Amino acid sequence: MIGRLRGTLVSKQPPWLLVDVGGVGYEVEAPMSTIFDLPATGKEVILLTHHAVKEDSVALYGFLHESERALFRSLLKVSGIGAKIALAVLSGVSTGDFARLVQAGDVVALTKIPGIGKKTAERIVVELRDRVEGLEHVRLPGQPAAGVPMDAAGEATVALQQLGYKPAEVTRLVQKVAADGDSAEAIIRKALRAALGG
Numbered sequence: 708m709i710g711r712l713r714g715t716l717v718s719k720q721p722p723w724l725l726v727d728v729g730g731v732g733y734e735v736e737a738p739m740s741t742i743f744d745l746p747a748t749g750k751e752v753i754l755l756t757h758h759a760v761k762e763d764s765v766a767l768y769g770f771l772h773e774s775e776r777a778l779f780r781s782l783l784k785v786s787g788i789g790a791k792i793a794l795a796v797l798s799g800v801s802t803g804d805f806a807r808l809v810q811a812g813d814v815v816a817l818t819k820i821p822g823i824g825k826k827t828a829e830r831i832v833v834e835l836r837d838r839v840e841g842l843e844h845v846r847l848p849g850q851p852a853a854g855v856p857m858d859a860a861g862e863a864t865v866a867l868q869q870l871g872y873k874p875a876e877v878t879r880l881v882q883k884v885a886a887d888g889d890s891a892e893a894i895i896r897k898a899l900r901a902a903l904g905g
Contacts, residue, residue, distance in 0.1 A: 709733075709758040709767060716745060716752040721866035721895075722794060724769060726752060735769035736790070738779075738797030739866065739899070743892050744771050759790065766790065774802045778839070785827075785834050791871070792822040798870050799899050806839035819903045821871030862891035867898055876902075 712735070714728035721742050724735045735754060746752060754769035755776045768790065770776040775797055782793035796805060799820045808816050809832055817828035860881050867877040877898075884897035 709756050711753065711755055712769065713753045716748050716750055718748055719745060722869055726754065733767060735767045736794065737769045738775065738794045739870065739895055740775060740797050740801065741769060741771045743896060778802050778805065781835055781838050785830055787827050787830065795821045795871050799903060809835050809839045816903065859889055859891040859894055860885045863894035863898065866891065866895055872902065
């Protein structure tokens, strides 16, 4: 099993990263919480990973913080939640905020995360309430991406759609929050806050 990668960050195309480790390029899927805090492409990065092997696929998920990987793994144990929804949770809310929502039993707030309906939110509260204590870390300010192939709003739009938001909703959110000079990460961060009513 692959538990950690240390190498050069070759590209960032949310939610996908390409990390060169000794000449081997690893494709890693990561939540926006990790992507916000990554260094510029061409720099060294260390990712904690979750290696998932199924009958028909092999996937590698990457995280900068152990709290994110721990929450991802806990979410996968909840009935009805797969990797895509677990990544959407980590992309939409910090681990600390998620822990507070679960402990407060805030089903309404949890249903604002793409892919989570009322029944799934209720299962999350019941199954994870005792497991989310201590899942907090300090979020670092996002860094602008290097060598972005499209404008920041365009990159943010693509990334939000890949997280499961509907195109019309993404367009509305990006138009609402984007300001001149914002990086894609800044727009995504503000759009996710707006989507959750923050």
